Amino acid sequence: MTTETRYIANWGNFPGIQAEIVTPADRTEIQSYVLANTELIARGNGKCYGDAALGSHVLSTLALDKILHMYLDEGIVACEAGVLLSDLLNRIVPEGWFFHVTPGIKAITAGGAVASDVHGKNHPLKGCFSNWLISFELMTASGDVLTCSRAENADLFWQTCGGMGWTGVILSVTFRLMRIPSAQMRQKTVIAENLDEIFRAFEDDQQWPYAAGWLDCTASGTAFGRGTVYFAEHVEGNGAFSRPAQKKRNIPFFFPSWVLNPLSIRMHNLLMFSRAKAGERLVDLDTYFYPLDRLQNWNRLYGRRGFIQYQFCLPEAHSFDGIRRILETIKSSPETPFLSVLKRHGERLPEAVHSFPIRGYSLALDFPRTRTVFDLVRRLDEIVWGLGGKIYLTKDACSGPRMGRVDPAAFGEEKFCSLLKRRILGG
Ligand SMILES: Cc1cc2nc3c(=O)[nH]c(=O)nc-3n(C[C@H](O)[C@H](O)[C@H](O)COP(=O)(O)OP(=O)(O)OC[C@H]3O[C@@H](n4cnc5c(N)ncnc54)[C@H](O)[C@@H]3O)c2cc1C
CATH class of the missing domain: 3.40.462 (Vanillyl-alcohol Oxidase; Chain A, domain 3)
Structure with a gap:
């Protein structure tokens, strides 16, 4: 696990914070960090704009970069949470597959796509990333790893989609792809x-x-x-x-x-x-x-x-x-x-x-x-x-606390806390 203390900001370069950033190599290291700290927030590739992926203790998922399975007959991919959509594209497009839903940037992680429940230019037709999400693994505050899907831990599944990292650390993601006739x-x-x-x-x-x-x-x-x-x-x-x-x-x-x-x-x-x-x-x-x-x-x-x-x-x-x-x-x-x-x-x-x-x-x-x-x-x-x-909370840096129409206190989880969450809670 690498640890550094430095100034970081997200894509908007405002706000910024001096933070401890750890990059665990595997889930054992993630677990020790989650158990050792009273407050932390998971971070993907920092392509949100405002203060969502920032905090005093930031856990980078970028070392979780393995594609686990490509079931290309069925159009299903399973990958670790830090895999970038751009890396997935390099593998799936040559095989005739694409994402049902993609944001306007490909340098985001699969975990970030779930945590912001991203949307694309086809929302009326295809909805958000969660529409095509089969399951993910989540490390909760106790260090336990739960598989979440529509059938298993369903409440946690929906709390985590668009939940801005407030439920835990997403470790892996399994989702459906779409066939395309060409690039x-x-x-x-x-x-x-x-x-x-x-x-x-x-x-x-x-x-x-x-x-x-x-x-x-x-x-x-x-x-x-x-x-x-x-x-x-x-x-x-x-x-x-x-x-x-x-x-x-x-x-x-x-x-x-x-x-x-x-x-x-x-x-x-x-x-x-x-x-x-x-x-x-x-x-x-x-x-x-x-x-x-x-x-x-x-x-x-x-x-x-x-x-x-x-x-x-x-x-x-x-x-x-x-x-x-x-x-x-x-x-x-x-x-x-x-x-x-x-x-x-x-x-x-x-x-x-x-x-x-x-x-x-x-x-x-x-x-x-x-x-x-x-x-x-x-x-x-x-x-x-x-x-x-x-x-949209993933873009937010300075709106009033009610504007995302989400109450972080309702997540019942204190450990996973970002500047965004603190701001909404008025801390
Ligand atoms: C140029 C540009 C265009 C964009 N276009 C769109 C668009 O069209 N549609 C759209 O919906 N969004 C869009 N976005 C926003 C972007 O898709 C989201 O902010 C996305 O979540 C960023 O992913 P990331 O991996 O960089 O995550 P980060 O920015 O690092 O984190 C975003 C949030 O996800 C949480 N998170 C990240 N990884 C994990 C994890 N493993 N476990 C738990 N929580 C985690 C963080 O705590 C944070 O709350 C755009 C961004 C840019 C810069």
């Missing part, structure tokens, strides 16, 4: 000149299994809420399951904080909108699902001050008006979001009580961390709460 996608780009058109595009084009929109939050007047929607479906592609190597660029150092300012952000959004081309084209799987992976360490664009992502979901009946109000509130504030992603969501499994999406729309907004952004977050929280919405 190619047909992508249709729709350019929407305003908010009304962008919602209409989502509603009209529901036959596409995947959809995600980008909003230009800086546009105003008749262009208010303009953006682009990217629909896609898997297609036959000359039987090819090979994935072209992504041309990757890297942000090698933290940019000075002044680089992203309201003017440069407006220019960036203008450029993105004017460059978008309507129509259909073939793209490879990585280009559609993981476009941001092409720019490594893009979080450094925001400088050392970091950024916060505010991702909220509103019930269907309030989505259009609510998002309009949110955009107006942002426009009346000194803050300017650099990137914003709109998704449609369907029903969630009734048992998946901690999953983020509710039937409606979610919008994810990335703001440079300025001194005044917290005031804006408070105003956005009020709107979202008042409309019956919620925020």
Whole structure:
């Protein structure tokens, strides 16, 4: 087991903490650490944004990196919790398989996918990661290892899906895969000149299994809420399951904080909108699902001050008006979001009580961390709460404690505690 004490932060680079980070090599070492400490939190690859995978004592699962079984006839994979989705992709895509549900980044662990119960661009059709989860092994505070599934320790199974690591340490994960005809996608780009058109595009084009929109939050007047929607479906592609190597660029150092300012952000959004081309084209799987992976360490664009992502979901009946109000509130504030992603969501499994999406729309907004952004977050929280919405805890860094609509105290477990949990509990 390696132990180090250093400053860590998640993807948003805010907040950060000086922490003891241990990386146990196996479950015996995990057990000794769990038993020896009164407080700790499991960490995957730190790709949540805010304070979820942070605490004074952090247990990294990255050494749990073995793929245990690939039952490819049935499309089932079992792996240790620290295996990255990117490593799994390298094994499953050449065999004609893909994930039913994938987030917009592949450098996350299987344990992190369960603990946040991640969703993708196909939520109305496929739900969250838990929809396809068969079972996992969980080490609880007593050091015991429990197998959890819909039939065995079912309460703990559902508490852990989206439970942000508060039930214990996930050791291994078994889940279902989906057959694909090739590694190619047909992508249709729709350019929407305003908010009304962008919602209409989502509603009209529901036959596409995947959809995600980008909003230009800086546009105003008749262009208010303009953006682009990217629909896609898997297609036959000359039987090819090979994935072209992504041309990757890297942000090698933290940019000075002044680089992203309201003017440069407006220019960036203008450029993105004017460059978008309507129509259909073939793209490879990585280009559609993981476009941001092409720019490594893009979080450094925001400088050392970091950024916060505010991702909220509103019930269907309030989505259009609510998002309009949110955009107006942002426009009346000194803050300017650099990137914003709109998704449609369907029903969630009734048992998946901690999953983020509710039937409606979610919008994810990335703001440079300025001194005044917290005031804006408070105003956005009020709107979202008042409309019956919620925020995504895995992105959260500074929202009000009720905003995730989850009570960590109800987990009845004190040992597994992150900064996020402490903040929600008011500690
Ligand atoms: C560019 C980008 C795009 C993203 N797009 C999406 C998206 O489209 N949809 C979506 O749903 N999410 C998205 N995310 C968020 C990301 O998928 C989740 O935050 C995911 O949980 C990160 O996994 P991780 O392995 O890095 O876990 P970490 O960030 O290390 O931890 C996340 C949470 O999981 C817990 N955890 C991790 N491993 C374990 C374990 N073994 N046992 C118990 N608890 C554990 C941690 O305590 C923490 O609460 C995105 C993130 C980025 C950076």
